[in-house]
Amino acid sequence: MTARIDPALWPRVSAAFDAALELPTTERERWLREQSPDLVEPLRTMLQAHDGTAELPALSALHELQSELPPVPLARPGQRIGPYRLIERLGGGGMAEVWGAAQVTGPMAGRHVALKLPRPDPRLGERLRDEHALLLGMEHPHIARLYDAGEDQGQAWLALEWINGQPIHRALADQPVRQRLVTFLQVLDAVRYAHARLVLHADLKPANILVGPDGRVKLLDFGIARLLHGTGPRAFTPGLAAPEQQRGETLTVATDVYGLGGVLAAVVPEAQRSRALAAVIARAQAELPAARYANVQALADDIHRLLDHRPVAAMAGARTYQLLCGLRRHRWPVLGVVALCAGLAAALWQADNARREAHRAEVANHYLLDLFKTLDRRAPDAADPAAALHRLLTERAARIEAALPEDPDTADALLRITATLHDYLGDARRSRELGERRYEALKARHGLRNERTQLAGMALVWPTLAGHDPGAARRLLDELNTALPDRGLMRAEWLLARHELREREGAPAEEREALLRQALVRYAADAPDDSGHAATWLALSELLATTGRTPEALAAVDQALVQVPRAQPYIASDHARQLLHRASLGAPSATADEAQALQLLRGSVGLRAPFVRRALTALVARRCRVDAPAANALASEAGLPGCAPVP
CATH class of the missing domain: 1.10.510.10 (Transferase(Phosphotransferase) domain 1)
Known part of the structure; x- marks a missing residue:
């Protein structure tokens, strides 16, 4: 006859049982003697059932399925189940055990998984198949991923992501x-x-x-x-x-x-x-x-x-x-008469500040509109808007530096715009020069703890990295690290930039992956819709691909593509790079991804932008293997070498 537990004890027994399973077997008896007397026997019976030496007590009429089942045959470390070898028991309950295991055959040999093994009952095997079907459609960064499922000599199994946590x-x-x-x-x-x-x-x-x-x-x-x-x-x-x-x-x-x-x-x-x-x-x-x-x-x-x-x-x-x-x-305004006076002063200051902001915005808008008005259709570079804009930016930046407005904030806004546009045009050297001038000016005026200074510093990191000066980038990141808060968008960007630096310095993949995953945590918590969130998923996917973890790399780039439609700001070239990377991994959607990526690039920065050169070079190489004329046409449009002639 199967023992039953008083329903009033269920919450305490359940919590105590979970705690007991985390103890080494040799310590459980001592631990049992320290428990409340009314829990000792139910817990001892449940632990014996767990170890296969007694029947599992029924916890309620709704648990008849569990109470009818025979004891679970013990699996052994080293045992082979399907393509996996068991390493250690991670836990278990009334319906299944979970083991840490390593894949020993197939293309993913060496991968660690959590192997779920149901107790030997057809109904539980059916539930495992149901779980498999549900998880097949689940791809989310905070849900353990499904890798594989099968059956080995009557033992059903489910291979899931092994979480170290x-x-x-x-x-x-x-x-x-x-x-x-x-x-x-x-x-x-x-x-x-x-x-x-x-x-x-x-x-x-x-x-x-x-x-x-x-x-x-x-x-x-x-x-x-x-x-x-x-x-x-x-x-x-x-x-x-x-x-x-x-x-x-x-x-x-x-x-x-x-x-x-x-x-x-x-x-x-x-x-x-x-x-x-x-x-x-x-x-x-x-x-x-x-x-x-x-x-x-x-x-x-x-x-x-x-x-x-x-x-x-x-x-x-x-x-x-x-x-x-x-x-x-709004606690500060609630200060009686003092608050009234302070509020009046604040209102006057805000009005003056608003006028200043409006003036700065007007100057910046005038700057940009005037810049585009000077694009001369008769100029030799009129057929290449990017080259024409680059020429005009260089000329305008020289004029700005020669006669910056007296208002330092307006001067700062113009330097920021010019540095950013140089960055997008691929002139990292010029962007860095302007960025350094801006950063040093803000640091001198406001100090390193000021948010504007920190934003300027983070904006400077990228052209510094692009200029292949890891020493300067490291010094800048180290300086910012002393002032940036532990949370927030800038900390997420700092972690992403740190990964880029460590990649250039040849750091191990494990260290770089940890930095990217820390950045993803910060983006998810503090700036989920920032465009850097999708960029970080792409960086993680590229890293995983280089270490042979293709399924994980595909999942990561898919997550980037989930993020990008709501990214602020939306950057078409980043979207294109994500699509081209997914295509390079052999995704079923590769052909459609490549076509969409080229459409995005042609409608935005063009195919000759420096920051998409690597992705397009890889695309040309792939097309050379299947359609050399089409690959050569794409290479010509992008300004890249074509297919090597066949000897």
């Missing part, structure tokens, strides 16, 4: 609450992505959400997931499942919202919660699904409100709280 509540335990909320937004993004593909996770808990050393979140274990409005197993994690899940009712998006509330409660313990955060968690975990957030986006919106010190929707009726939020966001 800790459960989210442990990984963030020492972080400030604000940083925990920022990281939690990654979880929400992953679940929102799944819901957009009509997939419910149905088992959201800290153990299924790992955070790696680089701060990236990975959502795991879609073992009991199901399609929205579809069916799935009536299994759940006691103490963590939504009320409707425990009752065996239909599951909806609200079920995952409840699970996310539980994860957030574990990430930020009760003693560390503000009143607003407590209200957010309470709403996410409301008893009735209709009383919860309508969807994951609504929960994410309230987290963003918390981070911005704005009133959360979960406390919409609390007027005093809303007033306090307003005071916190």
